[in-house]
Amino acid sequence: MKFFIDTASLEQIREAHSLGVLDGVTTNPSLMAKEGISGTDRIYKHYVDICGSVDGDVSAEVIATDLKGIISEGEHLASLHPNIVVKVPMIRDGVKAIKHFTDKGIRTNCTLVFSAGQALLAAKAGATYVSPFIGRLDDVSTDGLALIEQIRLIYDNYGLETQVLAASIRHPMHIVQCAELGADVATCPLNAILALFEHPLTAIGLEKFLADHRKASAAAAK
Ligand code: E4P
Numbered sequence: 001m002k003f004f005i006d007t008a009s010l011e012q013i014r015e016a017h018s019l020g021v022l023d024g025v026t027t028n029p030s031l032m033a034k035e036g037i038s039g040t041d042r043i044y045k046h047y048v049d050i051c052g053s054v055d056g057d058v059s060a061e062v063i064a065t066d067l068k069g070i071i072s073e074g075e076h077l078a079s080l081h082p083n084i085v086v087k088v089p090m091i092r093d094g095v096k097a098i099k100h101f102t103d104k105g106i107r108t109n110c111t112l113v114f115s116a117g118q119a120l121l122a123a124k125a126g127a128t129y130v131s132p133f134i135g136r137l138d139d140v141s142t143d144g145l146a147l148i149e150q151i152r153l154i155y156d157n158y159g160l161e162t163q164v165l166a167a168s169i170r171h172p173m174h175i176v177q178c179a180e181l182g183a184d185v186a187t188c189p190l191n192a193i194l195a196l197f198e199h200p201l202t203a204i205g206l207e208k209f210l211a212d213h214r215k216a217s218a219a220a221a222k
Pocket residue numbers: 006026027028111131133135136167168169187
């Protein structure tokens with residue numbers, strides 16, 4: 001399973017990249033706003049900076065919601081860097097635009113997906129990635145992971161090549177469960193990735209190994 005980081009923070013992207021396990025980045029307008037990035041030129045420059053900080057796909061989301069606007073914005077975003085994947089919302093004009101981008105060889109990530117039917121439409125339009133938001137489903141007492149399972153089954157039934165990109169991940173167990181269910185990618189906040197490193201028995205075990213080594217070295221020096 002590929003690991004993407006879900007942030008527009010260059011600092012966090014660089015930290016995740018330094019771990020050696022990062023495969024890409026997803027952003028959205030809220031994440032860009034959180035970093036104080038606004039204005040078309042600054043936003044485009046920020047995407048180029050992100051592409052320079054990671055060796056992998058970078059999802060850049062369109063703001064337009066009409067077909068003409070999505071196409072023009074998406075084509076510009078795609079021209080910024082070869083690693084840009086145009087992120088398009090799951091709306092009618094979004095799906096039409098995904099089909100247009102697919103025909104032109106521009107890669108896409110269909111975002112704000114909350115049902116298997118939406119995921120089927122995204123795949124039929126040729127989306128490179130589909131982003132089911134599992135945390136937001138869990139937030140409204142629905143089973144986000146069940147959606148990953150359902151989409152995996154449907155895509156496998158028909159050999160659909162769209163990659164399942166589990167999004168809106170809240171904690172490390174979401175990552176592990178998405179891996180069990182066969183999601184192709186998980187896009188995660190940095191703290192969820194870092195939490196995967198942690199186990200108390202690892203910390204206790206390492207402490208004991210080092211203490212034993214210190215004792216043996218001290219005994220040998222006598
Ligand atoms: C996906 O690409 C989105 O950016 C993201 O995962 C949304 O997550 P949230 O529900 O934590 O905002």
